[in-house]
Amino acid sequence: MIRNYRELTRLEMEQVDKKNTIVMIPVGALEQHGNQAPLGTDDIIAEAMLEYLKEELPEDFPMLYFPVIPVGLSTEHKNFCGSITLKPDTYYHMLHDICESLNHHGFKKIAFLVCHGGNAPVIQILSRELRSEYGMSAFILSSGAFGHPDVKATISEGNVWDFHGGEMETSMVMAVHPEYVKLETSVAGRPQAFVNNKALLPYGAVSIGWVSEDWKDQEGNPIGIGGDPSGATAEKGDIILRTSARQLVPGLMEILKWQE
Numbered sequence: 001m002i003r004n005y006r007e008l009t010r011l012e013m014e015q016v017d018k019k020n021t022i023v024m025i026p027v028g029a030l031e032q033h034g035n036q037a038p039l040g041t042d043d044i045i046a047e048a049m050l051e052y053l054k055e056e057l058p059e060d061f062p063m064l065y066f067p068v069i070p071v072g073l074s075t076e077h078k079n080f081c082g083s084i085t086l087k088p089d090t091y092y093h094m095l096h097d098i099c100e101s102l103n104h105h106g107f108k109k110i111a112f113l114v115c116h117g118g119n120a121p122v123i124q125i126l127s128r129e130l131r132s133e134y135g136m137s138a139f140i141l142s143s144g145a146f147g148h149p150d151v152k153a154t155i156s157e158g159n160v161w162d163f164h165g166g167e168m169e170t171s172m173v174m175a176v177h178p179e180y181v182k183l184e185t186s187v188a189g190r191p192q193a194f195v196n197n198k199a200l201l202p203y204g205a206v207s208i209g210w211v212s213e214d215w216k217d218q219e220g221n222p223i224g225i226g227g228d229p230s231g232a233t234a235e236k237g238d239i240i241l242r243t244s245a246r247q248l249v250p251g252l253m254e255i256l257k258w259q260e
Contacts, residue, residue: 002054005064018106021062022255025098026050026143027123029072029116032080033165034225036186036232039082041165041173043070045241046115048176049143052245057252063111069095072119080224092122096129103134110136111255113248115143139255144168144240145247154236155227161190162227168240170229175237188228 005023008016026046033041046068057063074085086094099110110130112123120140127138145151146168154171155162162168166189174181 001059002050002057002061002063002065004050005066008064013105016064017062019108020256021064021107022109022111022252023064023066023102023107024111024113024141025066025095026068026113026115027072027095027119028068028070029074029118030070031074031077031083031085031116032224033169034186034189034223034229036182036184036229037165037170037173038177038180040070041169042072042115043068044177044180045143045169045172046113048172048241049113049115049245049248052241053248055242056245056249061252062256063252066098068115069098072116073122074116074118076118077224079222088122091119092126095123095126099126099130099136099138100134103130103136108136109255109258110138111252112138112140113143114140137255137258139251141248141251143244144172145244146240148243148247150243151240154239156231159228159231165189165225165229166227167229167232167236168227170232171234171237172240173237174232174234175241178234181232183230183232186229186232187223188230189223189225190227 026049028040028043028046030039030043032039038044050065053065071084071086073088073091074083077083078085102110110127112127114120114123123140127140130136130138146163151168155167159167170181170183170186
């Protein structure tokens with residue numbers, strides 16, 4: 001049974017089968033997503049995934065969905081107004097202490113649901129340490145199946161650089177909170193420094209940290225998003241969220257069977 005961690009009472013938590021229950025920890029961010037999408041885009045997507053996963057997983061699937069960690073490692077966005085970032089060591093120790101508490105109560109299977117790519121490097125290090133220190137099985141899952149054919153089919157024709165704050169993420173927010181999106185203010189972003197390099201993978205750009213400086217609008221102003229969000233719709237967002245949740249199912253099934 002998939003349940004929200006924070007809704008359980010102490011007595012209910014004592015009765016949970018800790019050995020065979022997965023604690024999924026969604027890790028989001030509070031950072032700019034262009035002119036049109038809210039700062040909490042990643043957190044909103046993380047919260048939505050709980051409901052979509054309930055529809056895709058068996059009713060008796062043993063998982064607790066931890067409250068979304070709302071701030072992450074967003075160094076590449078810190079120069080944009082409203083973006084909040086933790087330092088890498090702060091972020092590491094916060095997540096470590098959460099997992100240490102879970103281990104203290106007997107939980108051994110942790111699934112980090114990464115809803116902001118910038119969080120992944122710290123979580124990769126943390127996962128190895130949790131295994132070493134506590135014998136916990138820590139796994140890393142992605143909240144967006146952006147490479148799936150059904151998801152790629154939602155991108156408008158000609159929108160070739162879509163990723164952070166673009167059409168896909170904006171659509172995902174529109175599927176659950178359309179009132180938060182101001183599509184009329186959207187501006188497209190494109191990679192000025194690599195505009196003629198067709199071999200460059202946009203998702204790699206995030207990890208090397210040049211998004212905030214080199215992704216600009218048509219006038220050359222820093223915009224910090226990839227692609228053109230103007231084609232976003234709630235219907236597209238529902239496809240992306242549903243497909244992403246469905247793609248998580250095989251991994252979660254494997255985690256459930258995992259034995260140290």
